[in-house]
Amino acid sequence: MEQMPQKNFASYFLLGLLIVSSFLIGSLYTRVRVLEKNLPGQSISGQVAGVRVQADAGEKALPTVVPTIGLELNDNIKPAKDDHINGNTNARILLFEYSDMECPYCKKFHPIAQQVVDSYNGKVAWVYRHFPLSFHANAQKEAEASECANELGGNTAFWKYINTLFARTSSGGEGFPLTDLVPLAGEIGLNEAKFKKCLDSDKYAERVKNDIQTGRDAGISGTPGNILFDTKTGKSKSLPGAYPFEEFKKVIDEIIKVS
Template identity: 40%
Template sequence: MPKSKPKPKAQPVSLSRMDSLKNNIYVVLGIGLVLGFVIGSLYTKVNLLEKGGTVGTNQQGQNVQAQPTTGQQPPKELKIAKPDAKKDHWRGSADARYVLVQYSDFECPFCARFFPTTEQVRTEYGNKIAMVYRHFPLSFHPKALPAALASECVAELGGKNKFWEMHDVLFKSLETTEISGIAGLASSIGINKAALQTCIDSGKYKAKVQGQMNEGSQAGVAATPTSVIYDMETGKSETIEGALPYEQVKQVIDTFMKG
């Protein structure tokens, strides 16, 4: 009778191998958690974009979800100071019935995102709408106040048109520019760099910038960008909160103009 072969003995699993298996499991679980977080974040962002909402930044540095006007609720109205073509930074016809007043921060990424939208409003509406810029530099943006002061100094040294040139340059280039380079941005539009730096260092426009921010806060502005479409004839207004896409801004403006 053939002898039966002995069964192979089970090989003991070493502690080091068990530790390795545990570590691999932890790695897989960790990757799964990270992927879940990333996918969830992307889903949330896509969801927000599909709903038309866009974030802005409040005074505490938190992202806020803008709520576009849908017609299902009364439009929000902020009691802002009436725009003044002689006192405000005014762009467009001095006789325009409607004015888009922007409370903004040159370093705010959402304000920079909103800049092309306001440019499109200028192009599409022409003399029907004038633009007004009011400073609202947030304290946690280190370049915001120096940029605001620089823009005021540019207005002093070069006039109102140069202010708007500086306004455009700041929104296009401040993200990649250090504080020390702000005067250089002004020189790129023909402003004397040394004269500008002297003006900035003097701090002569701090009170003006702070005054505009105080006025906005008292009216209810709490985040940037906040825009207000204002009727110069009736004094009525409607608020556009956040960096809404042009299509939604146009809807708000057109509805407001129809009264």
């Protein structure tokens, strides 16, 4: 049996090590570049240092980079007569949230938005708009259900309905059963028969789609899509993702201070 000369074997072995090392370095560099490009609020999947970064395309994870304060004019974001408003309807600053009731980050953000409203004594109001993501099977119908609640019980019923739904859903697409939409209406004091008739008619499907389109026009690509709007200047600031209260406070305080 012929054997490879020892010198040649060592040469081939070193060459193999060089090739493997080059591949590993290249893979690491590519991974770093991908992570650099996918800043907070964009959609990436996988694990970074054992931490879940992003589960579903279109959902906004908890950001780690605070945006700069600068405001800009955005003609595609403005109040509408049929908006659902939590707080003072004449508030100086409006927090527009484009949301999906099956989005786990929207569930996380829901109490944060309420905290923002409660902390500013009428200076900030929360405007809820629909942005159900296509891969969340129940989200579209849940959005329509909230509109039926609004039809039967007004703005108060709308907020009771979505607050309860967000509290109960486990998120992820089917976290709140569609079979529970009508009973939930009854729980908050609405007529279940009328609610069911409204929901079965699909009469608010277009309303929800219109919210989605206004969101896209305003630059929203995922949920929660948040925009702070200064009614005094008409300027706005986008904060996509479930930012903590402290970061919203920084931006809001700066808006009030400089304008």
